[in-house]
Amino acid sequence: MKPVSKRVKDLRSSGIRKYFDLASMEEGIVSLGVGEPDFATPYRIRDMGLRAIELNYTHYTANSGLLELRESVSKKLEKENGIQAPPENILITSGSSEGLDLVMRALLDAGDEILVPEPCYVAYQPLASLAGGMPVMVPTYENDEFRISMDELEGKVTKKTKALIICSPNNPTGAVLPKKDLEGISDFAIKNDLFVISDEIYEKIIYGERHYSIASLPEMAERTITLNGFSKAYAATGWRVGYLTAPSGIIGGLHKIHQYNTLCAPAPSQYAMLRAFEEEESVSAMVKEYDRRRKLLVRGLDELPGISCPLPKGAFYAFPNITGTKMGSGEFAEFMIKNAKVALVPGHVFGESGEGHVRCSYSVSAEDISEALGRMKKVLR
Incomplete structure (x- = not known):
């Protein structure tokens, strides 16, 4: 059989996928790796979508x-x-x-x-x-x-x-x-x-x-x-x-x-x-909750040995510096999956400038954030 195109052969798989696959092999993972909101789509949008289907649109x-x-x-x-x-x-x-x-x-x-x-x-x-x-x-x-x-x-x-x-x-x-x-x-x-x-x-x-x-x-x-x-x-x-x-x-x-x-x-x-x-109030409410989680996550990360974390100004990701742990970003992510049952995304997948960092999403519940921080603290002692 003839091969796929050179373009596809040369295309690297997403670096994130490797770590999600590793996390999927472990039980009881708390994930800070997700890149999507955990909220329900606002009501008016959902209702209009249902009406569109019912009206055969x-x-x-x-x-x-x-x-x-x-x-x-x-x-x-x-x-x-x-x-x-x-x-x-x-x-x-x-x-x-x-x-x-x-x-x-x-x-x-x-x-x-x-x-x-x-x-x-x-x-x-x-x-x-x-x-x-x-x-x-x-x-x-x-x-x-x-x-x-x-x-x-x-x-x-x-x-x-x-x-x-x-x-x-x-x-x-x-x-x-x-x-x-x-x-x-x-x-x-x-x-x-x-x-x-x-x-x-x-x-x-x-x-x-x-x-x-x-x-x-x-x-x-x-x-x-x-x-x-x-x-x-x-x-x-x-x-x-x-x-x-x-x-x-x-x-x-x-x-x-x-x-x-x-x-x-x-x-x-x-x-x-x-x-x-028409759902700007819903957006504002979600952003207010993201802000609460942002502060919770950054405060907790800053308290971990070897980690410092600037306060992000937008989106729903923190990007802490983990160089003080003496681990590279990939090594750190694997360590957390295997030892703390916490999934993160290593910074190197976002480019060379991301090395020495990991991406932690706060588009998860405050309870999951607190649980993840507690687990990380135990294994970094």
Whole structure:
């Protein structure tokens, strides 16, 4: 039998999967490794989804998504993000992950470089590679709050560089880019004629900070693709509805790939999300609870020997420094699975800058957080 493509053979499996597989072999695991909310999807969304099924809204929609949903997203982007995006410049996707894949394939030709600040979401690098691009990793550092350094960007950009991806709030670090940093990135992108892919899926899960969208800055709407969705803020990961907005010169290409790749996002889920923006009270309540868990987790991690943990400003992950334990991140994660029955994600899977850290999710109950901390304390004595 002939082999699969070289692209697939060269594609590495998710580094996270190894540790989830290890955890699945143990009994009584408490997991801080999950990357999704533990809350129920808010009532209005669930109710609308059920009604859509009962009314037989279970067939294809327009490739670009329901017009009513795109109009709703357009109003939200203008009101909350300062982005002027008419419905024709908005595409409803099967989660923001599909949007990310579409953008990589639409922008990158073979050999094109894309700057990827890391630690970063594990899909950025492989999806860029699958599209034929060359991901160029740009380190960020804990002592600078994992902000994106202009010096590091300047040192990595070349004539082959076509795009830069940013994520704020960040997975896995919880870092939030302030407006002045976005202005610096904007100047850099304009100077080097780069597209910017802005992953804003965690925008509503933020603590004491303000979220800014880079597409709202002068001259950036024409070169920015903004990725977002309903999964994280509305505890709707399984509904698989995301959205993106892109300039007129790009959106058509994204439509082309989307119509062959997915055709449309699930119809009942799209109808359900027509009610999402009515659930801001539910979102606020979830964020308030995340904040409580965040403080509980960080306080507990800081009390463990060999571990220090900055307070994350957004998303629902802590990214503690574990170098004081004298273990690498992979070794530490395996040690915790086998000895404490606690599942974590080692920082190295998010890029070289993540080594010396582990990702701990607080999108689990406060009881699970307390139990995990207690178990970790026992084995680190």
